[in-house]
Amino acid sequence: MTSDVQAFALTIHTGTDAFKPDPSPELARILREIADQIEAGRDYGKSVPVRDINGNDVGSFMLVDELAQREAKRAPPPPDAVSERRTEHPGERGGR
Numbered sequence: 001m002t003s004d005v006q007a008f009a010l011t012i013h014t015g016t017d018a019f020k021p022d023p024s025p026e027l028a029r030i031l032r033e034i035a036d037q038i039e040a041g042r043d044y045g046k047s048v049p050v051r052d053i054n055g056n057d058v059g060s061f062m063l064v065d066e067l068a069q070r071e072a073k074r075a076p077p078p079p080d081a082v083s084e085r086r087t088e089h090p091g092e093r094g095g096r
């Protein structure tokens with residue numbers, strides 16, 4: 001089930017040479033490029049890579065279902081992700 005509550009998620013990592021010494025011009029260029037892609041009808045329901053002027057992958061953008069994300073954060077981890085716990089047997093003492 002999809003929700004009507006959606007958000008636009010954008011991540012840009014500014015550690016490459018394209019952002020030095022001042023990240024502002026490259027950030028502005030990338031934001032204009034993203035806006036042009038959206039306006040042109042680019043499908044951004046799936047993660048779309050963001051590249052700096054030198055072609056380096058520096059992030060991504062997409063439309064996300066906020067409700068699904070919130071529920072996923074609240075859900076318990078899958079059984080295989082839970083570490084096994086050691087059970088004490090009668091007569092044993094834990095390392096206390």
